[in-house]
Amino acid sequence: QVQLVESGGGSVQAGGSLRLSCAAFGLPYSINCMGWFRQAPGKEREGVAGIYTTGGRVTYYPDSVKGRFTGSQDNAKSTVYLQMNDLKPEDTAMYYCAASFGRCASLTMGMEAADFYYWGQGTQVTVSS
Secondary structure, three states: OOEEEEEOOEEEEOOOOEEEEEEEEOOOOOOOEEEEEEEOOOOOOEEEEEEEOOOOOEEEOOOOOOOOEEEEEEHHHOEEEEEEOOOOHHHOEEEEEEEEOOOOOEOOOEOOHHHOOEEOOOEEEEEEO
16 A cells, blocks of 8 residues: 655744655555645645656756755655755645656646645645744
8 A cells, every 4th residue: 555654844934944754655666756745725736846766866846946945865765855945934835745657747837736646645834934
């Protein structure tokens, strides 16, 4: 049974940092991309980091997090991470880990939730000003 379990969320003041973890259990070897998404109340789900499982190359950051967020993976631990620095109140959201059999992102549309098959339950990040 596939499970993605996120942890590391919490409350932090603006300018602070958090590191999210996603432990993966039972993922098929054919999974090609691990992604981090976030969703704030009333907003669409937004991809914030896409990591190719072969080689760990991070292929996508939206402009909203570029330079502040870093995705990475530890294959030995079957875990992916999202290091978030210089957090802003607009980063407040539920953060989800997801796994895709296909691409991480497209050139025109960026990361699309529909490309990801497995999802975790999410971890809440709250940034206060």
